[in-house]
């Protein structure tokens with residue numbers, strides 16, 4: 478595990494529930510921080526330099542949970558060392574870097590994947606199955622949002638507020654990327670063109686003197702006032718290839734929304750609505766019959782969705798379970814890679830994540846130029 482913050486900690490916890498996987502070691506930004514995290518998370522070995530882990534032949538796979546500006550470097554080095562790599566999103570800082578990693582992954586020939594974890598919820602899989610097998614019809618109109626409030630105050634601080642660490646886009650790159658990947662996964666379509674407006678609640682923020690972790694509250698008497706150059710929120714009109722129109726809103730400054738990822742897909746005779754904060758229900762809207770709320774019940778779901786539900790109905794599963802499902806899938810692919818057995822994976826590929834970074838860049842260009850922009854191949 479490289480990176481020991483919010484993502485690294487949640488990966489370690491979820492991996493404990495994946496049979497056959499042992500978290501051998503973690504790397505942090507210093508020996509001291511890595512040792513402290515290893516103690517906290519119960520991991521046997523720790524290093525201040527991730528290259529120590531890469532030199533260890535007994536380590537098969539690397540999870541890259543570092544801040545975005547380290548993604549390309551750490552993932553490249555792990556591939557070079559012949560490791561399987563599960564990379565946190567976004568895959569890298571820009572489309573040139575993500576295109577480069579697609580090529581490196583192909584050449585390495587190991588198993589690779591990207592942590593677009595919202596794909597791996599049972600009722601997301603059910604919506605995908607209903608669209609794929611024709612039960613839901615063809616999408617004709619799409620709405621959605623990804624709304625949070627953890628950066629609402631000017632005193633809230635995180636490395637994501639520094640574009641040199643996070644990338645040229647913040648709200649879209651950080652969470653809009655999840656929404657776009659999820660929507661493309663569920664519909665099987667691709668966002669082909671975008672028209673976007675970006676905005677900021679705060680032109681300046683207060684940067685604390687000491688280190689801060691994701692979701693920490695900022696401020697402090699010695700905080701420094703710094704200019705912000707990335708967006709707090711955005712609205713995006715889009716069209717899928719094939720022409721289906723849609724719109725989504727992204728924000729990290731919406732009071733009361735903690736992790737409000739939602740989609741609504743109008744598809745012929747039904748609409749499908751899902752909300753990450755109530756992940757065990759899929760609302761199926763109908764005109765000529767009462768609407769339905771399908772609850773997560775392995776006995777009532779399609780096989781692909783039931784496979785992601787590990788507890789009976791009423792025994793709620795959520796965010797940590799989606800992450801576990803992703804890792805079950807990824808490590809089944811690692812096993813299949815070793816044995817030569819077939820494995821069909823739902824984990825986002827490096828190529829999928831590269832395409833998302835191209836969409837993020839198209840959104841930035843649309844905002845700058847005030848026009849529709851085609852999502853290119855990038856790189």
Ligand SMILES: NC(=O)c1ccc[n+]([C@@H]2O[C@H](COP(=O)([O-])OP(=O)(O)OC[C@H]3O[C@@H](n4cnc5c(N)ncnc54)[C@H](O)[C@@H]3O)[C@@H](O)[C@H]2O)c1
Pocket residue numbers: 479480481482483484485504505506510525527542543544545547565566567592593594636651689690691
């Ligand atoms: N898929 C998801 O839902 C999800 C959720 C949160 C974060 N993320 C992604 O995970 C990544 C990390 O985000 P976070 O919220 O955990 O950030 P964080 O600030 O909580 O943690 C980052 C960690 O990286 C460590 N680090 C910094 N430099 C390092 C180095 N040179 N070597 C090793 N470790 C180093 C820091 O010490 C820290 O522990 C980001 O790319 C983010 O987009 C994804």
